[in-house]
Amino acid sequence: STILVLHGPNLNMLGTREPELYGRETLADIDDRLHHQAAQQGHHLLHLQSNAEYELIERIHDARNEGVDFIIINPAAFTHTSVALRDALLASGIPFIEVHLSNVYAREAFRHHSYFSDIAEGVICGLGSQGYDLALQAALQRIHR
Ligand code: DQA
Numbered sequence: 001s002t003i004l005v006l007h008g009p010n011l012n013m014l015g016t017r018e019p020e021l022y023g024r025e026t027l028a029d030i031d032d033r034l035h036h037q038a039a040q041q042g043h044h045l046l047h048l049q050s051n052a053e054y055e056l057i058e059r060i061h062d063a064r065n066e067g068v069d070f071i072i073i074n075p076a077a078f079t080h081t082s083v084a085l086r087d088a089l090l091a092s093g094i095p096f097i098e099v100h101l102s103n104v105y106a107r108e109a110f111r112h113h114s115y116f117s118d119i120a121e122g123v124i125c126g127l128g129s130q131g132y133d134l135a136l137q138a139a140l141q142r143i144h145r
Pocket of ligand 1: 009010011074075076077078079099100101102103104111
């Protein structure tokens with residue numbers, strides 16, 4: 001099966017961006033690890049980081065035609081702003097898990113609302129990059145059921 005991992009704006013800066021909040025690993029470190037984990041279990045992993053909302057939306061549209069089974073998404077700042085990205089996920093009908101590196105509930109009030117959480121299969125936040133590993137594990141189990 002095929003898993004698509006989507007990373008929203010500014011996550012290309014991981015490693016140097018507020019490391020006390022987001023950790024010292026780069027996005028490439030995380031994506032490589034996820035690739036490895038998926039491949040080991042016989043699955044295919046695709047990934048995209050974009051700072052542009054429309055690119056993430058179009059990637060989700062394409063995912064539907066490509067037969068992507070599950071999406072793992074960290075919408076980053078779009079979490080708190082994007083009805084359009086929410087609608088793209090709803091239109092795709094592809095189940096997804098929402099991941100945040102930081103504990104958004106321990107931060108500014110504007111980060112407490114997500115346009116995704118109520119339509120997500122599950123939400124993981126505050127566990128750093130381990131959140132992606134856990135999301136992948138959960139996604140693969142759900143595909144097998
Ligand atoms: C984030 C949390 C968001 O509030 C923030 O805008 C991000 C990253 C996280 O992974 O903790 O860019 O999604």
